[in-house]
Amino acid sequence: xxxxxxxxxxNRYPWENKKQSGIYRFFDGLEKGKLLSTKCKRxxxxxxxxxxxxxxxxxxxxxxxxxPKGGQIIAYSLSYIGNSQHPELICTIELSxxxxxxxxxxxxxxxxxxxxxxxxxxxxxxxxxxxFWTYELVGRSKSKEGKxxxxxx
Amino acid sequence: xxxxxxxxxxxxxxxxxxxxxxxxAAEGGKATLEDLPELSPEKIDGVxxxxxxxxxxxxxxxxxxLGIKPKIATRVExxxxxxxTAITVAYSLISSGLINKVLVLGVEKMCHxxxxxxxxxxxxxxxVLMPAAWGAVYAQKHMEKxxxxxxxxALISVKNHRLSSMNPFAHFQKxxxxxxxxxxxxxxxxxxxxxxxxxxxxAAGVILAGEDEARSLTDxxxxxxxxxxxxxxxxxxxxxxxxxxWPCVKIAAKEAxxxxxxxxxxxxxxxxxxxxxxxxxIEYEDLGFARKGEGGRFIEQGQSEIGGKVAVxxxxxxxxxxxxxxxxxxxxxxxILAQFRGTAGKRxxxxxxxxxxxxxxxxxxxxxxxxxxxxxx
Ligand SMILES: [Zn+2]
Numbered sequence: 040x041x042x043x044x045x046x047x048x049x050n051r052y053p054w055e056n057k058k059q060s061g062i063y064r065f066f067d068g069l070e071k072g073k074l075l076s077t078k079c080k081r082x083x084x085x086x087x088x089x090x091x092x093x094x095x096x097x098x099x100x101x102x103x104x105x106x107p108k109g110g111q112i113i114a115y116s117l118s119y120i121g122n123s124q125h126p127e128l129i130c131t132i133e134l135s136x137x138x139x140x141x142x143x144x145x146x147x148x149x150x151x152x153x154x155x156x157x158x159x160x161x162x163x164x165x166x167x168x169x170x171f172w173t174y175e176l177v178g179r180s181k182s183k184e185g186k187x188x189x190x191x192x
Numbered sequence: 193x194x195x196x197x198x199x200x201x202x203x204x205x206x207x208x209x210x211x212x213x214x215x216x217a218a219e220g221g222k223a224t225l226e227d228l229p230e231l232s233p234e235k236i237d238g239v240x241x242x243x244x245x246x247x248x249x250x251x252x253x254x255x256x257x258l259g260i261k262p263k264i265a266t267r268v269e270x271x272x273x274x275x276x277t278a279i280t281v282a283y284s285l286i287s288s289g290l291i292n293k294v295l296v297l298g299v300e301k302m303c304h305x306x307x308x309x310x311x312x313x314x315x316x317x318x319x320v321l322m323p324a325a326w327g328a329v330y331a332q333k334h335m336e337k338x339x340x341x342x343x344x345x346a347l348i349s350v351k352n353h354r355l356s357s358m359n360p361f362a363h364f365q366k367x368x369x370x371x372x373x374x375x376x377x378x379x380x381x382x383x384x385x386x387x388x389x390x391x392x393x394x395a396a397g398v399i400l401a402g403e404d405e406a407r408s409l410t411d412x413x414x415x416x417x418x419x420x421x422x423x424x425x426x427x428x429x430x431x432x433x434x435x436x437x438w439p440c441v442k443i444a445a446k447e448a449x450x451x452x453x454x455x456x457x458x459x460x461x462x463x464x465x466x467x468x469x470x471x472x473x474i475e476y477e478d479l480g481f482a483r484k485g486e487g488g489r490f491i492e493q494g495q496s497e498i499g500g501k502v503a504v505x506x507x508x509x510x511x512x513x514x515x516x517x518x519x520x521x522x523x524x525x526x527x528i529l530a531q532f533r534g535t536a537g538k539r540x541x542x543x544x545x546x547x548x549x550x551x552x553x554x555x556x557x558x559x560x561x562x563x564x565x566x567x568x569x
Contacts, residue, residue, distance in 0.1 A: 065315065087316065087429055087430070088314075088315040088316055088427055088429070089315075113329070113333075113435075114328070114329040114332045114333060114435075115332075116325070116328040116329075116332070116380045116381045116382075117378065117380070117381045118320075118322065118324070118325065118379075118380045118381075119377065119378050119379055119380070120322045120324065120379060120380065123377070126378075129320050129325055129380070131329050138429060139316070139428075139429045139430075139433070140316045140317070140318055140428075140429045141316065141317045141318050141320040141325055141326075141329075141428060141429075142318040142320065143318070143319075143320065149381075154336065166319060169312065169319045169321075170315050170318055170319055171318060171319040172318045172319075
Protein backbone atom coordinates (compact mmCIF):
# COMPACT_ATOMS: atom_id res chain seq x y z
CA UNK A 40 0.00 0.00 0.00
CA UNK A 41 1.15 3.51 -0.69
CA UNK A 42 1.82 5.54 2.42
CA UNK A 43 3.74 8.41 0.98
CA UNK A 44 3.21 11.10 3.55
CA UNK A 45 5.83 13.80 3.78
CA UNK A 46 8.41 14.99 6.22
CA UNK A 47 9.82 18.45 6.29
CA UNK A 48 13.07 18.58 4.46
CA UNK A 49 15.47 19.80 7.11
CA ASN A 50 17.64 21.77 4.72
CA ARG A 51 14.94 23.36 2.63
CA TYR A 52 14.92 27.16 2.63
CA PRO A 53 11.65 28.29 4.11
CA TRP A 54 8.87 28.97 1.64
CA GLU A 55 7.11 30.83 4.44
CA ASN A 56 10.01 33.23 5.06
CA LYS A 57 9.39 36.79 3.86
CA LYS A 58 13.01 37.34 2.91
CA GLN A 59 13.37 34.13 0.96
CA SER A 60 10.10 33.49 -0.74
CA GLY A 61 7.78 35.48 -2.98
CA ILE A 62 4.83 33.42 -1.81
CA TYR A 63 5.37 33.89 1.93
CA ARG A 64 1.98 35.64 2.04
CA PHE A 65 0.32 32.32 1.24
CA PHE A 66 1.74 30.90 4.48
CA ASP A 67 1.15 34.13 6.34
CA GLY A 68 -2.50 33.98 5.24
CA LEU A 69 -2.86 30.36 6.32
CA GLU A 70 -1.55 31.25 9.74
CA LYS A 71 -4.21 33.94 9.99
CA GLY A 72 -6.94 31.56 8.86
CA LYS A 73 -7.18 32.81 5.27
CA LEU A 74 -6.55 30.87 2.05
CA LEU A 75 -4.92 33.38 -0.29
CA SER A 76 -3.65 33.16 -3.82
CA THR A 77 -2.64 35.67 -6.48
CA LYS A 78 -4.86 37.47 -8.94
CA CYS A 79 -3.27 39.17 -11.93
CA LYS A 80 -3.67 42.93 -12.00
CA ARG A 81 -3.36 43.03 -15.78
CA UNK A 82 -5.45 40.11 -17.07
CA UNK A 83 -7.40 39.29 -13.85
CA UNK A 84 -6.49 35.61 -14.03
CA UNK A 85 -6.76 33.96 -10.62
CA UNK A 86 -3.58 31.94 -10.28
CA UNK A 87 -3.77 28.80 -8.16
CA UNK A 88 -1.51 27.78 -6.51
CA UNK A 89 -0.13 31.29 -5.87
CA UNK A 90 2.35 32.55 -8.45
CA UNK A 91 4.41 35.74 -8.36
CA UNK A 92 4.28 35.95 -12.16
CA UNK A 93 0.90 35.45 -13.84
CA UNK A 94 0.76 32.12 -15.68
CA UNK A 95 -1.53 33.59 -18.34
CA UNK A 96 0.19 36.89 -19.24
CA UNK A 97 3.53 36.86 -17.36
CA UNK A 98 2.73 40.08 -15.55
CA UNK A 99 4.51 40.41 -12.22
CA UNK A 100 1.82 42.72 -10.92
CA UNK A 101 -0.26 40.37 -8.83
CA UNK A 102 -2.64 41.00 -5.97
CA UNK A 103 -3.09 38.69 -3.01
CA UNK A 104 -6.75 37.74 -2.72
CA UNK A 105 -8.70 35.25 -0.65
CA UNK A 106 -10.04 32.29 -2.62
CA PRO A 107 -13.84 32.00 -2.64
CA LYS A 108 -14.99 30.16 0.46
CA GLY A 109 -17.81 28.31 -1.23
CA GLY A 110 -17.69 25.43 -3.65
CA GLN A 111 -19.10 22.01 -4.39
CA ILE A 112 -18.07 18.43 -3.75
CA ILE A 113 -16.63 16.73 -6.82
CA ALA A 114 -15.46 13.55 -5.09
CA TYR A 115 -15.18 12.31 -1.50
CA SER A 116 -13.59 9.35 0.22
CA LEU A 117 -12.91 7.81 3.57
CA SER A 118 -9.15 7.67 4.00
CA TYR A 119 -7.90 4.92 6.28
CA ILE A 120 -4.25 5.83 5.79
CA GLY A 121 -2.56 6.35 9.12
CA ASN A 122 -5.78 5.69 11.03
CA SER A 123 -7.58 2.46 10.29
CA GLN A 124 -10.02 2.87 13.21
CA HIS A 125 -11.06 6.45 12.54
CA PRO A 126 -10.95 7.15 8.83
CA GLU A 127 -11.00 10.79 7.79
CA LEU A 128 -13.27 12.29 5.17
CA ILE A 129 -11.28 13.72 2.29
CA CYS A 130 -12.69 15.47 -0.75
CA THR A 131 -12.09 17.20 -4.02
CA ILE A 132 -13.70 20.64 -4.07
CA GLU A 133 -14.41 22.90 -7.01
CA LEU A 134 -14.68 26.47 -5.80
CA SER A 135 -17.33 28.85 -7.10
CA UNK A 136 -14.71 30.36 -9.46
CA UNK A 137 -13.77 26.95 -10.86
CA UNK A 138 -10.47 26.41 -9.01
CA UNK A 139 -9.94 22.91 -7.64
CA UNK A 140 -8.27 21.41 -4.60
CA UNK A 141 -8.15 18.44 -2.27
CA UNK A 142 -9.16 18.93 1.35
CA UNK A 143 -10.93 17.44 4.33
CA UNK A 144 -14.60 17.52 5.30
CA UNK A 145 -15.66 18.01 8.92
CA UNK A 146 -19.00 17.97 10.68
CA UNK A 147 -20.62 15.38 8.40
CA UNK A 148 -20.73 11.65 7.98
CA UNK A 149 -19.79 9.83 4.80
CA UNK A 150 -23.40 8.79 4.21
CA UNK A 151 -24.53 12.44 4.28
CA UNK A 152 -22.36 13.40 1.32
CA UNK A 153 -23.03 13.36 -2.38
CA UNK A 154 -21.51 14.82 -5.53
CA UNK A 155 -22.45 18.43 -6.17
CA UNK A 156 -23.33 19.32 -2.55
CA UNK A 157 -22.42 22.89 -1.59
CA UNK A 158 -19.65 23.33 0.94
CA UNK A 159 -17.90 26.20 2.63
CA UNK A 160 -14.33 26.41 3.88
CA UNK A 161 -14.05 26.14 7.63
CA UNK A 162 -10.59 25.66 9.17
CA UNK A 163 -7.53 27.02 7.46
CA UNK A 164 -4.05 26.76 8.82
CA UNK A 165 -0.65 25.18 8.90
CA UNK A 166 -0.02 21.77 10.40
CA UNK A 167 3.66 20.99 10.82
CA UNK A 168 4.32 23.83 8.40
CA UNK A 169 2.08 22.38 5.70
CA UNK A 170 -1.04 23.97 4.25
CA PHE A 171 -4.21 22.47 5.67
CA TRP A 172 -7.90 23.27 5.26
CA THR A 173 -11.29 21.77 5.88
CA TYR A 174 -14.75 22.21 4.40
CA GLU A 175 -18.22 21.64 5.78
CA LEU A 176 -21.61 21.29 4.19
CA VAL A 177 -23.50 24.54 3.75
CA GLY A 178 -26.38 24.76 6.19
CA ARG A 179 -24.79 22.51 8.84
CA SER A 180 -24.94 23.75 12.40
CA LYS A 181 -21.72 25.40 13.48
CA SER A 182 -19.01 22.85 14.07
CA LYS A 183 -17.20 23.06 17.38
CA GLU A 184 -14.02 22.37 15.50
CA GLY A 185 -14.50 25.49 13.41
CA LYS A 186 -11.45 27.50 14.28
CA UNK A 187 -8.10 28.28 12.80
CA UNK A 188 -5.69 25.39 12.96
CA UNK A 189 -2.18 26.45 13.74
CA UNK A 190 0.37 24.09 15.09
CA UNK A 191 4.12 24.11 15.39
CA UNK A 192 5.88 24.96 12.14
CA UNK B 193 18.35 11.23 -37.85
CA UNK B 194 20.12 8.25 -36.33
CA UNK B 195 17.72 5.44 -35.41
CA UNK B 196 17.87 4.10 -31.87
CA UNK B 197 17.36 0.61 -30.45
CA UNK B 198 17.28 -1.18 -27.13
CA UNK B 199 20.17 -3.62 -27.14
CA UNK B 200 20.38 -4.76 -23.51
CA UNK B 201 18.38 -4.81 -20.31
CA UNK B 202 18.81 -5.89 -16.71
CA UNK B 203 17.18 -5.67 -13.30
CA UNK B 204 17.95 -5.65 -9.61
CA UNK B 205 15.07 -7.48 -7.93
CA UNK B 206 12.24 -5.17 -6.86
CA UNK B 207 11.02 -5.40 -3.29
CA UNK B 208 11.97 -4.57 0.26
CA UNK B 209 15.71 -4.79 -0.15
CA UNK B 210 18.49 -4.70 2.40
CA UNK B 211 20.65 -2.75 0.01
CA UNK B 212 21.72 0.86 -0.44
CA UNK B 213 21.10 3.06 -3.49
CA UNK B 214 24.68 2.30 -4.54
CA UNK B 215 24.19 -1.45 -4.05
CA UNK B 216 21.09 -1.38 -6.23
CA ALA B 217 22.84 0.72 -8.89
CA ALA B 218 25.72 -1.78 -8.92
CA GLU B 219 23.40 -4.80 -9.07
CA GLY B 220 21.10 -3.40 -11.77
CA GLY B 221 23.98 -1.92 -13.76
CA LYS B 222 25.95 -5.18 -13.65
CA ALA B 223 22.91 -7.17 -14.83
CA THR B 224 22.41 -4.74 -17.71
CA LEU B 225 26.06 -4.71 -18.81
CA GLU B 226 26.31 -8.50 -18.55
CA ASP B 227 23.28 -8.82 -20.79
CA LEU B 228 25.48 -7.59 -23.64
CA PRO B 229 29.00 -8.99 -23.20
CA GLU B 230 29.85 -7.80 -26.73
CA LEU B 231 29.91 -4.24 -25.39
CA SER B 232 32.64 -3.48 -22.90
CA PRO B 233 31.74 -0.78 -20.35
CA GLU B 234 34.47 1.59 -21.53
CA LYS B 235 32.70 1.84 -24.90
CA ILE B 236 29.60 3.33 -23.30
CA ASP B 237 29.59 7.05 -23.96
CA GLY B 238 26.49 8.13 -22.06
CA VAL B 239 24.98 7.32 -18.66
CA UNK B 240 21.60 8.70 -17.70
CA UNK B 241 20.38 7.95 -14.21
CA UNK B 242 16.66 8.15 -13.43
CA UNK B 243 15.94 8.63 -9.75
CA UNK B 244 14.04 10.82 -7.30
CA UNK B 245 16.66 10.29 -4.59
CA UNK B 246 17.79 13.42 -2.67
CA UNK B 247 21.52 12.75 -3.10
CA UNK B 248 23.31 14.84 -5.74
CA UNK B 249 25.61 13.76 -8.58
CA UNK B 250 24.26 10.24 -8.82
CA UNK B 251 24.94 9.77 -12.55
CA UNK B 252 28.66 10.26 -11.99
CA UNK B 253 28.51 8.08 -8.88
CA UNK B 254 26.76 5.28 -10.79
CA UNK B 255 29.19 5.57 -13.73
CA UNK B 256 32.16 5.23 -11.39
CA UNK B 257 30.58 2.25 -9.61
CA LEU B 258 30.21 0.50 -12.97
CA GLY B 259 33.65 1.44 -14.32
CA ILE B 260 32.23 3.61 -17.10
CA LYS B 261 33.82 6.90 -18.16
CA PRO B 262 31.12 8.35 -20.40
CA LYS B 263 31.23 11.58 -22.35
CA ILE B 264 27.93 12.53 -20.80
CA ALA B 265 26.72 11.43 -17.40
CA THR B 266 23.59 13.12 -16.18
CA ARG B 267 20.43 12.55 -14.28
CA VAL B 268 16.74 12.84 -15.06
CA GLU B 269 14.23 13.44 -12.29
CA UNK B 270 10.57 13.55 -13.22
CA UNK B 271 9.08 11.70 -10.24
CA UNK B 272 7.49 8.40 -11.34
CA UNK B 273 8.01 9.10 -15.05
CA UNK B 274 11.76 9.67 -14.60
CA UNK B 275 12.52 6.40 -16.40
CA UNK B 276 10.44 7.10 -19.51
CA THR B 277 11.79 10.63 -19.71
CA ALA B 278 15.37 9.35 -19.29
CA ILE B 279 14.93 6.96 -22.23
CA THR B 280 13.49 9.85 -24.26
CA VAL B 281 16.53 12.00 -23.43
CA ALA B 282 18.89 9.13 -24.31
CA TYR B 283 17.04 8.68 -27.60
CA SER B 284 17.54 12.31 -28.52
CA LEU B 285 21.22 12.31 -27.57
CA ILE B 286 21.79 9.29 -29.79
CA SER B 287 19.60 10.38 -32.70
CA SER B 288 21.43 13.73 -32.75
CA GLY B 289 24.70 11.84 -33.22
CA LEU B 290 26.31 13.34 -30.15
CA ILE B 291 26.84 9.95 -28.50
CA ASN B 292 25.76 6.47 -29.52
CA LYS B 293 25.82 3.92 -26.69
CA VAL B 294 23.89 5.00 -23.61
CA LEU B 295 23.14 3.22 -20.36
CA VAL B 296 19.86 4.38 -18.81
CA LEU B 297 19.76 3.26 -15.19
CA GLY B 298 16.73 3.77 -12.95
CA VAL B 299 17.41 3.26 -9.26
CA GLU B 300 15.27 3.92 -6.20
CA LYS B 301 15.30 3.30 -2.46
CA MET B 302 11.80 3.72 -1.04
CA CYS B 303 11.17 1.14 1.65
CA HIS B 304 13.39 2.66 4.32
CA UNK B 305 11.20 5.72 4.48
CA UNK B 306 8.24 5.98 6.77
CA UNK B 307 7.44 9.17 4.96
CA UNK B 308 8.71 10.65 1.74
CA UNK B 309 9.14 14.36 1.08
CA UNK B 310 8.02 14.11 -2.52
CA UNK B 311 4.78 16.06 -2.70
CA UNK B 312 5.13 19.02 -0.35
CA UNK B 313 5.38 21.37 -3.32
CA UNK B 314 1.76 20.68 -4.29
CA UNK B 315 -0.14 23.28 -2.25
CA UNK B 316 -3.43 22.42 -4.00
CA UNK B 317 -3.63 19.16 -2.06
CA UNK B 318 -4.30 20.95 1.22
CA UNK B 319 -2.10 18.52 3.12
CA VAL B 320 -3.90 15.47 1.63
CA LEU B 321 -0.65 14.11 0.27
CA MET B 322 -1.21 10.37 -0.11
CA PRO B 323 -1.30 9.45 -3.81
CA ALA B 324 -4.29 7.15 -3.22
CA ALA B 325 -6.34 10.33 -2.66
CA TRP B 326 -6.13 11.27 -6.35
CA GLY B 327 -6.49 7.65 -7.45
CA ALA B 328 -9.76 7.54 -5.52
CA VAL B 329 -11.02 10.70 -7.22
CA TYR B 330 -10.44 9.35 -10.72
CA ALA B 331 -11.98 6.00 -9.74
CA GLN B 332 -15.11 7.64 -8.35
CA LYS B 333 -15.65 9.82 -11.38
CA HIS B 334 -15.16 6.90 -13.77
CA MET B 335 -17.63 4.81 -11.77
CA GLU B 336 -20.12 7.67 -11.65
CA LYS B 337 -19.91 8.45 -15.36
CA UNK B 338 -19.49 5.00 -16.91
CA UNK B 339 -20.70 2.55 -14.29
CA UNK B 340 -17.26 1.01 -13.82
CA UNK B 341 -17.38 -1.40 -10.88
CA UNK B 342 -15.08 -2.29 -7.99
CA UNK B 343 -14.94 -5.84 -9.40
CA UNK B 344 -13.59 -4.49 -12.69
CA UNK B 345 -10.91 -2.57 -10.78
CA ALA B 346 -10.09 -5.72 -8.82
CA LEU B 347 -9.63 -7.74 -12.02
CA ILE B 348 -6.67 -5.49 -12.93
CA SER B 349 -4.99 -6.41 -9.65
CA VAL B 350 -5.72 -10.11 -10.13
CA LYS B 351 -4.19 -10.03 -13.63
CA ASN B 352 -1.12 -8.06 -12.58
CA HIS B 353 -0.44 -10.20 -9.50
CA ARG B 354 -0.79 -13.35 -11.60
CA LEU B 355 1.76 -11.99 -14.08
CA SER B 356 4.18 -10.77 -11.39
CA SER B 357 4.09 -14.23 -9.81
CA MET B 358 5.81 -15.43 -13.01
CA ASN B 359 8.43 -12.69 -12.84
CA PRO B 360 11.35 -13.56 -10.55
CA PHE B 361 12.32 -9.87 -10.28
CA ALA B 362 8.88 -8.77 -9.04
CA HIS B 363 8.14 -7.60 -5.51
CA PHE B 364 4.92 -9.64 -5.29
CA GLN B 365 5.41 -13.30 -6.05
CA LYS B 366 1.97 -14.71 -5.29
CA UNK B 367 -1.16 -14.66 -7.39
CA UNK B 368 -4.28 -13.39 -5.61
CA UNK B 369 -7.96 -14.10 -6.12
CA UNK B 370 -10.76 -11.70 -6.99
CA UNK B 371 -12.20 -12.36 -3.55
CA UNK B 372 -8.92 -11.48 -1.85
CA UNK B 373 -8.79 -8.16 -3.68
CA UNK B 374 -12.45 -7.38 -3.02
CA UNK B 375 -12.17 -8.19 0.68
CA UNK B 376 -8.86 -6.42 1.24
CA UNK B 377 -9.00 -3.44 3.60
CA UNK B 378 -9.95 -0.01 2.35
CA UNK B 379 -7.16 2.48 1.82
CA UNK B 380 -8.99 5.47 0.37
CA UNK B 381 -12.51 4.53 -0.73
CA UNK B 382 -13.26 3.07 -3.20
CA UNK B 383 -9.63 1.90 -3.46
CA UNK B 384 -8.59 -1.09 -1.38
CA UNK B 385 -5.18 -2.39 -0.45
CA UNK B 386 -4.76 -4.45 -3.64
CA UNK B 387 -5.99 -1.62 -5.86
CA UNK B 388 -2.84 0.30 -4.96
CA UNK B 389 0.79 -0.18 -5.80
CA UNK B 390 3.04 -0.52 -2.78
CA UNK B 391 6.50 0.91 -2.30
CA UNK B 392 9.57 -0.97 -3.45
CA UNK B 393 13.31 -0.65 -3.77
CA UNK B 394 14.84 -1.71 -7.04
CA ALA B 395 16.85 -0.89 -10.15
CA ALA B 396 16.41 -1.38 -13.87
CA GLY B 397 18.79 -0.66 -16.73
CA VAL B 398 18.72 -0.61 -20.50
CA ILE B 399 21.38 0.13 -23.08
CA LEU B 400 20.34 2.13 -26.11
CA ALA B 401 22.46 2.33 -29.25
CA GLY B 402 22.43 4.07 -32.62
CA GLU B 403 21.58 2.08 -35.75
CA ASP B 404 25.03 0.86 -36.85
CA GLU B 405 26.16 0.00 -33.32
CA ALA B 406 22.86 -1.71 -32.55
CA ARG B 407 23.12 -3.95 -35.62
CA SER B 408 26.72 -4.88 -34.91
CA LEU B 409 26.10 -5.55 -31.20
CA THR B 410 23.04 -7.77 -31.37
CA ASP B 411 20.81 -9.79 -33.68
CA UNK B 412 17.73 -8.74 -31.74
CA UNK B 413 17.67 -4.96 -31.42
CA UNK B 414 14.28 -3.52 -30.47
CA UNK B 415 13.77 -0.20 -32.22
CA UNK B 416 12.23 2.94 -30.82
CA UNK B 417 9.70 3.79 -33.50
CA UNK B 418 8.03 6.78 -31.90
CA UNK B 419 7.83 8.79 -28.70
CA UNK B 420 5.62 11.42 -27.14
CA UNK B 421 5.66 13.21 -23.85
CA UNK B 422 3.38 15.83 -22.36
CA UNK B 423 3.62 17.78 -19.13
CA UNK B 424 0.28 19.38 -18.31
CA UNK B 425 1.36 21.02 -15.09
CA UNK B 426 2.43 19.79 -11.71
CA UNK B 427 -0.31 20.28 -9.15
CA UNK B 428 -3.45 18.20 -8.68
CA UNK B 429 -5.65 21.30 -8.86
CA UNK B 430 -4.40 22.23 -12.31
CA UNK B 431 -4.53 18.97 -14.26
CA UNK B 432 -7.21 16.64 -15.60
CA UNK B 433 -10.28 18.89 -15.27
CA UNK B 434 -12.48 16.10 -16.66
CA UNK B 435 -11.03 13.50 -14.24
CA UNK B 436 -11.99 10.51 -16.41
CA UNK B 437 -9.70 11.36 -19.31
CA TRP B 438 -6.09 12.44 -19.07
CA PRO B 439 -4.75 15.05 -21.52
CA CYS B 440 -1.07 14.23 -20.91
CA VAL B 441 -1.73 10.61 -21.92
CA LYS B 442 -3.79 11.49 -24.97
CA ILE B 443 -1.28 14.07 -26.23
CA ALA B 444 1.78 11.87 -25.63
CA ALA B 445 0.06 8.88 -27.24
CA LYS B 446 -1.07 10.83 -30.30
CA GLU B 447 2.46 12.06 -30.88
CA ALA B 448 3.97 8.61 -30.36
CA UNK B 449 1.50 6.91 -32.72
CA UNK B 450 2.09 9.57 -35.36
CA UNK B 451 5.88 9.46 -35.20
CA UNK B 452 5.84 5.65 -35.17
CA UNK B 453 3.22 5.53 -37.91
CA UNK B 454 1.48 2.83 -35.91
CA UNK B 455 -2.15 2.80 -34.84
CA UNK B 456 -3.45 1.73 -31.45
CA UNK B 457 -4.99 -1.47 -32.86
CA UNK B 458 -1.53 -2.59 -34.02
CA UNK B 459 -0.07 -2.58 -30.50
CA UNK B 460 0.16 -6.15 -29.22
CA UNK B 461 2.07 -5.51 -25.99
CA UNK B 462 1.82 -2.59 -23.55
CA UNK B 463 3.40 -1.71 -20.21
CA UNK B 464 1.05 0.77 -18.56
CA UNK B 465 1.29 2.88 -15.42
CA UNK B 466 -1.02 1.11 -12.96
CA UNK B 467 -0.21 3.10 -9.81
CA UNK B 468 -3.84 2.24 -9.01
CA UNK B 469 -6.14 -0.24 -10.74
CA UNK B 470 -8.28 2.60 -12.10
CA UNK B 471 -5.24 3.94 -13.96
CA UNK B 472 -4.95 0.90 -16.18
CA UNK B 473 -8.66 1.13 -17.08
CA ILE B 474 -8.50 4.82 -18.01
CA GLU B 475 -5.25 4.18 -19.90
CA TYR B 476 -6.87 1.47 -22.09
CA GLU B 477 -9.26 4.20 -23.18
CA ASP B 478 -6.93 7.17 -23.54
CA LEU B 479 -4.41 5.07 -25.49
CA GLY B 480 -7.16 3.96 -27.87
CA PHE B 481 -7.26 0.25 -26.97
CA ALA B 482 -10.86 0.60 -25.76
CA ARG B 483 -13.57 3.20 -26.33
CA LYS B 484 -14.03 5.85 -23.63
CA GLY B 485 -15.99 4.37 -20.76
CA GLU B 486 -15.38 0.78 -21.80
CA GLY B 487 -12.09 0.15 -19.99
CA GLY B 488 -13.87 -1.85 -17.30
CA ARG B 489 -15.43 -4.15 -19.86
CA PHE B 490 -12.07 -4.45 -21.62
CA ILE B 491 -10.48 -6.15 -18.60
CA GLU B 492 -13.66 -8.14 -17.90
CA GLN B 493 -13.54 -9.60 -21.40
CA GLY B 494 -9.90 -10.53 -20.99
CA GLN B 495 -8.81 -8.20 -23.81
CA SER B 496 -5.71 -7.10 -21.89
CA GLU B 497 -4.63 -10.62 -20.97
CA ILE B 498 -1.95 -12.57 -22.82
CA GLY B 499 -3.88 -13.87 -25.81
CA GLY B 500 -6.28 -10.89 -25.77
CA LYS B 501 -6.27 -7.83 -28.00
CA VAL B 502 -3.19 -6.36 -26.30
CA ALA B 503 -1.19 -8.01 -23.51
CA VAL B 504 -0.89 -5.40 -20.76
CA UNK B 505 1.70 -5.30 -18.00
CA UNK B 506 3.15 -8.73 -18.61
CA UNK B 507 5.87 -8.04 -16.02
CA UNK B 508 3.18 -7.45 -13.39
CA UNK B 509 2.79 -3.68 -13.66
CA UNK B 510 3.46 -1.32 -10.78
CA UNK B 511 0.93 -3.28 -8.71
CA UNK B 512 2.71 -6.60 -9.14
CA UNK B 513 6.33 -5.80 -9.84
CA UNK B 514 6.51 -2.75 -7.54
CA UNK B 515 6.93 0.98 -8.19
CA UNK B 516 10.53 2.03 -7.36
CA UNK B 517 10.15 5.55 -8.70
CA UNK B 518 13.05 6.09 -11.12
CA UNK B 519 13.27 2.39 -12.00
CA UNK B 520 9.60 2.05 -13.00
CA UNK B 521 9.78 3.33 -16.56
CA UNK B 522 13.09 1.61 -17.25
CA UNK B 523 11.71 -1.73 -16.05
CA UNK B 524 8.91 -1.32 -18.60
CA UNK B 525 11.54 -1.17 -21.36
CA UNK B 526 13.36 -4.21 -19.92
CA UNK B 527 10.13 -6.22 -20.23
CA ILE B 528 9.55 -4.96 -23.77
CA LEU B 529 13.03 -6.18 -24.70
CA ALA B 530 12.49 -9.60 -23.10
CA GLN B 531 9.15 -10.04 -24.89
CA PHE B 532 10.58 -9.12 -28.29
CA ARG B 533 13.49 -11.48 -27.74
CA GLY B 534 11.08 -14.23 -26.68
CA THR B 535 12.83 -14.73 -23.34
CA ALA B 536 9.96 -13.79 -21.02
CA GLY B 537 9.40 -17.41 -19.96
CA LYS B 538 5.92 -18.20 -18.67
CA ARG B 539 4.87 -14.60 -19.34
CA UNK B 540 5.81 -14.76 -23.01
CA UNK B 541 3.27 -13.26 -25.43
CA UNK B 542 3.73 -15.12 -28.74
CA UNK B 543 5.54 -13.00 -31.32
CA UNK B 544 5.40 -9.28 -30.65
CA UNK B 545 5.39 -6.71 -33.47
CA UNK B 546 4.65 -3.44 -31.70
CA UNK B 547 5.14 -2.67 -28.01
CA UNK B 548 4.17 0.45 -26.07
CA UNK B 549 5.14 1.88 -22.70
CA UNK B 550 3.26 4.54 -20.72
CA UNK B 551 4.97 6.14 -17.74
CA UNK B 552 3.25 8.80 -15.58
CA UNK B 553 3.94 11.21 -12.73
CA UNK B 554 2.19 12.98 -9.86
CA UNK B 555 -1.62 12.71 -10.14
CA UNK B 556 -1.21 12.07 -13.88
CA UNK B 557 0.30 15.44 -14.75
CA UNK B 558 3.11 14.16 -17.01
CA UNK B 559 2.78 11.29 -19.46
CA UNK B 560 5.48 9.59 -21.53
CA UNK B 561 4.68 7.13 -24.32
CA UNK B 562 7.28 5.14 -26.28
CA UNK B 563 6.51 2.73 -29.12
CA UNK B 564 8.93 -0.08 -29.89
CA UNK B 565 9.08 -2.31 -32.93
CA UNK B 566 10.92 -5.19 -34.53
CA UNK B 567 11.99 -3.16 -37.55
CA UNK B 568 13.88 0.10 -37.61
CA UNK B 569 11.29 1.78 -39.83
ZN1 LIG C 1 -2.16 37.91 -16.15
